[in-house]
Amino acid sequence: MENYRKSSHTVYDIKFRVVWITKYRKPILRADIAQRARDLIREICRANDVEMIKGYVPRDHAHIFGSVPPYLAVSQLAKLVKGKTSRKIMMEFKILSRAFWSRHNGN
Numbered sequence: 749m750e751n752y753r754k755s756s757h758t759v760y761d762i763k764f765r766v767v768w769i770t771k772y773r774k775p776i777l778r779a780d781i782a783q784r785a786r787d788l789i790r791e792i793c794r795a796n797d798v799e800m801i802k803g804y805v806p807r808d809h810a811h812i813f814g815s816v817p818p819y820l821a822v823s824q825l826a827k828l829v830k831g832k833t834s835r836k837i838m839m840e841f842k843i844l845s846r847a848f849w850s851r852h853n854g855n
Contacts, residue, residue: 785805793814
């Protein structure tokens with residue numbers, strides 16, 4: 749029982765894997781943007797008592813493998829992570845708004 753997590757009334761081991769892609773699968777998760785995405789994901793997981801076992805942020809998608817507490821649905825965690833990271837990264841890196849919200853001409 750060494751890998752089980754405990755709270756006041758429960759013992760649990762709920763593992764999840766979430767993978768999501770960038771809009772239009774554009775390879776924008778590089779250098780500063782990728783580092784900021786990693787930091788935001790870690791911060792959100794820490795704030796919600798989610799234990800990240802592995803995480804990976806290549807150029808056009810992100811992976812999280814971790815353990816979630818029983819009171820938090822994986823879909824709720826995905827909503828938190830995707831929404832907060834997207835909003836903060838778009839606010840901090842203004843060049844991305846041009847890549848995703850300008851006229852789409854297939855480039």
